[in-house]
């Protein structure tokens with residue numbers, strides 16, 4: 001299964017391979033403010049189609065996660081990070097995948113605030 005995603009203005013677009021079943025909602029200072037529902041996938045399942053030059057990167061805390069958002073509309077559709085062993089991952093904001101029925105997803109509460 002493939003899903004198409006984009007920021008709001010459409011300058012940034014991407015596709016992801018796979019089917020989300022469970023997403024993370026995290027209570028850290030950043031995720032709370034943005035209201036993310038994140039789906040973690042190996043980076044190889046994520047393909048940026050357009051907008052590389054339209055993205056701004058935000059780093060905070062230990063700076064392990066590169067939060068990418070569109071310079072024009074501010075939408076953050078994904079972030080890049082790594083698993084502890086170094087495998088690259090993408091954290092996809094499923095709110096930016098219009099064809100995903102989010103009412104079917106299992107929500108996992110993550111206590112990022114205490115990390």
Ligand SMILES: [Zn+2]
Nearest residue numbers: 007009070073
């Ligand atoms: Zn945009």
